[in-house]
Amino acid sequence: MLFVCGQNRLRSPTAEQVFADWPGIEVDSAGLKPESDTPLTPEALSWAELIFVMEKAQRRKLEQRFRPHLGGKRIICLDIADRYSFMEPALVELLLARVSRHLPAR
Secondary structure, eight states: OEEEESSSSSHHHHHHHHHTTOTTOOOEEEESSTTSSSBOOHHHHHHOSEEEESSHHHHHHHHHHHGGGOTTOEEEEOOOOSOOOTTOHHHHHHHHHHHGGGSOOO
16 A cells, blocks of 8 residues: 655655554555655555555646556545644544545454
8 A cells, every 4th residue: 555645754654654553454655746755656656556645636646647557556535635744643533534444454
């Protein structure tokens, strides 16, 4: 499972940390912008069956830039705006509410 946001500094690293210990899944995170802490690569997409983006615009950018690497991948937009800090409780709560239903039960 891969979490993608703009710069991989706040939302997607928070999601990666929140779900790191979830049983039965592997998680990673990356950013769409070249200056991201961990820029998204085709290799990162290759192992992910499920990809979560934080905003609709990020989904469009992902599909435009990486279309050849997305075959059969499920992409889910979480609709989480870029207004949270890393591990902010409100962000963690949103992530748990919006991501958990797509994962195997604990």
